[in-house]
Amino acid sequence: MPTLWGRANSTNVKKVLWCLAEIGLPFEHVEAGGAHGVVDTPAFRAMNPNGLVPVLRDGDLVLWESNAIVRYLAAVHSSGRLYPTDPATRARGDRWMDWCSTTLAPVFRTVFWGLVRTPPEKRDGAAIAATTAEVSRLLAMVDAELAGSRHLGGDDFSMGDIPLGAYAYAWFEMPVERPPMPGLERWYAALRDRPAYRAAIVTPLT
Ligand SMILES: N[C@@H](CCC(=O)N[C@@H](CS)C(=O)NCC(=O)O)C(=O)O
Incomplete structure (x- = not known):
């Protein structure tokens, strides 16, 4: 085990x-x-x-x-399900895993730590506002991808959805201004229907 x-x-x-x-x-x-x-x-x-x-x-x-x-x-x-066997399908989702860590996470961190782990009197409002706008700009890329694809690796849920899906929960839970993103919102609603997502991800932000 x-x-x-x-x-x-x-x-x-x-x-x-x-x-x-x-x-x-x-x-x-x-x-x-x-x-x-x-x-x-x-x-x-x-x-x-x-x-x-x-x-x-x-x-x-x-x-x-x-x-x-x-x-x-x-x-x-989970070969063939979470881990797509077709290399091209797998790579489509895989790139979003890397993008999440290299591009989104460093920016997202400022918003998350600022709003979730910093007491209100110690928050840097300007930094939080600026990075929230930057996160919105980045998530618009994910929204555009999901406008033409049910999941980040294609039609089916796969490992490619996992890193961004974990961040999406915090994004939709935090008290931030979120521009409408229909693709992202539809995908997030589908993730929330998954029992495994609710068990592991939908827990209080601390
Ligand atoms: N790139 C690493 C980042 C790991 C990381 O930053 N972990 C944080 C928690 S999210 C950590 O261990 N912080 C120190 C701590 O919790 O004591 C990964 O994806 O695993």
Whole structure:
């Protein structure tokens, strides 16, 4: 049985929790990171020198980087469903996984930390407003993709939907001004119909 280290309120950990729930794979969960600590211990650093969660151990394999973990789990346990066998279909979704980490997440972080993890009197309103506008601009690209595609990898739900789906929950839950994005909203509503999404992602933002 694999072991997952990571606090369940982290968006990157939520991606893995959601993936595991979609697969229906039993696993051991060790809370780590934030108030749970653990990430600075020598034992944890030996697994992940970055000192970040999530970390997954499966037999002799120790993996960090949430998207790499999702890809691995999907490939091993859900080939043909979460992990599309057609390389072109898989790549369509895969690029959104990378885009989520490299382009959206660094900007999104300012909005999320500002509104969810910073007391109102300490918030930098100007920075939050500017980055919220930037997140809207970025999400408009996702909306345009979803105008012509039911999911980010094509017609069917796949691993390509997981990273952005985890961020979408925070986006729609936070008290921000959201321009209408019909494609994004339709896709998000479909994700919310998934029991695995509700179990892993739809939890209070903290
Ligand atoms: N690119 C990494 C980022 C991992 C990351 O930044 N994790 C954060 C939580 S979202 C973390 O471990 N923060 C330190 C902590 O929680 O103690 C991934 O996708 O796994």
